[in-house]
Amino acid sequence: MLKFKLYYDKDAEEAWLREMSLNGWALKKFFLGFYTFEPCEPGEYNYQIDLLDNWSGNKSDYASFMEDLGVEVIEQWWRWVYLRKKAADGPFEMYTDAESKINLYSKIRNFFKIVLVIEVICFFMEFTATIRTGNVIFGIFTVLLGAISLAILNVVWKCKWKIEQFKYEKS
Template identity: 40%
Template sequence: MKKVLYRLFGDFEKEEKWINEMGAQGWHLQKFSFGRFTFTMGEPGAFIYRNEFISGMSSKEKKDYFEFLKDSGILIINELGGWVYMKKAASDGPFELYTDAKSKIAYYKRMLNIFALLFFINAWMGIANISIFWDKAKYGFINPTIGVFNIAAALLIAYPIIKIIQRKRLLEKDQKFFE
């Protein structure tokens, strides 16, 4: 049996939690795309799922990383737009990609770099399209409209940035506490 669900998440950890809750009910992730998740029915709780943002890796680094994961008993489900979903049999025990604070902080920094770049590009393009190109006689309403969409995209990107900064700061605070 197959099930397709549509959900938009601004928080990748909440998304991962939801996927694991679906897996606990017997719905196993087969494929994902932007806001679209395809599940098949199977044994409840058979797998633990993780998502990871791997943007910025070269194709060789990605290939080597995927081979490492495969050798560790981890199956790659799907990759899209720098995000990859993977699963591992629950019977193999806990499944964490980042087991220490230092590596998790480095992961958050990598994510912040990409998201911040996307935020600033969209914000700058939005402002440029709204203010500089507001010549209605020459451009009509297309540039201000695109500018509004860019600003909206920047605001949507700001939410995950805020969540990542909060998590990173919490890890850094905990790390300093234990030093």
């Protein structure tokens, strides 16, 4: 089965993948919002999504390390890594303490801050083109870029909020 979804929220995406597993569908492949699923026993897998520190490291070392922990690397898309573990092997949570969660959400927030800056620059360029030309197509793209910028800003805000929550837990 092939499904298309765009997620900006790691937690929501993981919850959806768990729900799919509970309905008997295991993630097999991911690329640019396209998720490929294969049948599985309902609830057979638990999923986690990780953000690598950089994309130039040795990916086979990461995969070997995960396999040693009983975790399967399903897919890596740029710096995002999709992982699964058999539910029968127990709970699957990569980041368990407040400090590691703070580090993870800080990485995610910083990643999306960079994307946000790029989107905002594109938005203003498109906005300028719309004003200069009065072209409806440019206007449509301006609105689209504005919506994407707001969605990314929402992710940055959620990460900031989660970091504050974990700092509160830690203290």
